[in-house]
Amino acid sequence: MNSINIINILGVYPPPLGGVSIHVKRLIHGLNKYRLIFLINYGSKVKGFEYIENIHSLPFYIFSLLWKRRRIIHVHSNSYVIFLLLLLFGIRHKIGVTLHNQRIARMKSSFKQFVFTSFFHRADFIILNSKKYSDILVQKYRLSENRLHVIPAFIPPMKSESCGLPKGVLEFRKKCNYLISANAFRLVVEDGLDLYGLDLLIDLIYDLRKDGINAGLLFCLPEIGNKKYYEELQKRIENYHLKEYVKIVSGIIQNAFEYWKISDVFIRPTTTDIEGISVKEALWVNTPAIASDVCERPAGTLLFENRNYLDLKDKVLKIYKKDKYETIDFRENVPDVVNEILKIYNSL
Numbered sequence: 001m002n003s004i005n006i007i008n009i010l011g012v013y014p015p016p017l018g019g020v021s022i023h024v025k026r027l028i029h030g031l032n033k034y035r036l037i038f039l040i041n042y043g044s045k046v047k048g049f050e051y052i053e054n055i056h057s058l059p060f061y062i063f064s065l066l067w068k069r070r071r072i073i074h075v076h077s078n079s080y081v082i083f084l085l086l087l088l089f090g091i092r093h094k095i096g097v098t099l100h101n102q103r104i105a106r107m108k109s110s111f112k113q114f115v116f117t118s119f120f121h122r123a124d125f126i127i128l129n130s131k132k133y134s135d136i137l138v139q140k141y142r143l144s145e146n147r148l149h150v151i152p153a154f155i156p157p158m159k160s161e162s163c164g165l166p167k168g169v170l171e172f173r174k175k176c177n178y179l180i181s182a183n184a185f186r187l188v189v190e191d192g193l194d195l196y197g198l199d200l201l202i203d204l205i206y207d208l209r210k211d212g213i214n215a216g217l218l219f220c221l222p223e224i225g226n227k228k229y230y231e232e233l234q235k236r237i238e239n240y241h242l243k244e245y246v247k248i249v250s251g252i253i254q255n256a257f258e259y260w261k262i263s264d265v266f267i268r269p270t271t272t273d274i275e276g277i278s279v280k281e282a283l284w285v286n287t288p289a290i291a292s293d294v295c296e297r298p299a300g301t302l303l304f305e306n307r308n309y310l311d312l313k314d315k316v317l318k319i320y321k322k323d324k325y326e327t328i329d330f331r332e333n334v335p336d337v338v339n340e341i342l343k344i345y346n347s348l
Helices: 019-031 058-064 080-089 110-122 131-141 167-175 198-210 227-239 256-261 277-284 309-320 337-347
Strands: 007-011 038-041 052-054 072-076 094-098 125-128 148-150 178-183 215-221 246-250 265-268 289-292 301-304
Touching: 007 019, 019 072, 019 277, 019 337, 058 080, 072 080, 072 337, 080 110, 110 131, 125 131, 125 337, 131 148, 167 215, 167 246, 178 198, 178 256, 198 215, 198 227, 198 309, 215 256, 256 277, 265 277, 265 309, 277 289, 289 309, 301 309
Parallel strands: 007 038, 007 072, 038 052, 072 094, 094 125, 125 148, 178 215, 178 265, 215 246, 265 289, 289 301
Antiparallel strands: none
């Protein structure tokens, strides 16, 4: 480490539970094994860790950087507001970002794109988990490739995260011969499409059961999100007579990988993605995974064409029939993400 010995990670520690907050949680606990690195948590208050500082206002914290000792600031966000504040008040510090999705390049606002361009040129490092997306950013924003680092977001679950499953979930597992699991941070409708594909999965369970397969869907949904759309889906479930075979688990879920572990297959039918940590969690616990072809997926994932229901059903039946689907030892190919990020800090 050079003269800078203070590192602050700006992110949200669960709850709420999603791909980004899971990554932040495992990252800060992993990094802390090597040195005291602080998480500046602007989410729900967390107690019991000296290296997690809870704050009420992220903008005020960023403003306070004007008089704080020089440090490395690593932000987990794609918010143009946060980027703008860091441009204004973080001038004395080393600044980096991890991008967890690909929405920035698609935003049409000229002002936001101006902020993104300025921030990316100012940033000392940019971490993302897709070489293809890295190439897009290099070309679109004319960036130097040596400041972009392609590192997966997946960090294996910690032993402390295993806490068992509720009785109702275990009983649901017993009731279904073929259990499909999936998840969403919250329900989102984007450009008229279900971002997380819950609508496809409900239709899938309906068709599988109609074909004589005792299938059920276990869907982890920490936050409802779009309540109107949620009610529409509930009505569809009712009309299909699937209330007993579609179980939506809401609230705080700290151990989603244990839900994938008891499943016969995990499905990630998102319309946009950059990695999908839950896909890797499923493979980590040796559960077959099917995912949309919207981004690079880990080896061993069975892909289907985005929003193509018939293709999705075909892939599900392949696994159900064990037809030409070979599992691989996913754990052998998982890099040490914590150490890779530590190397970036040490290089600054």
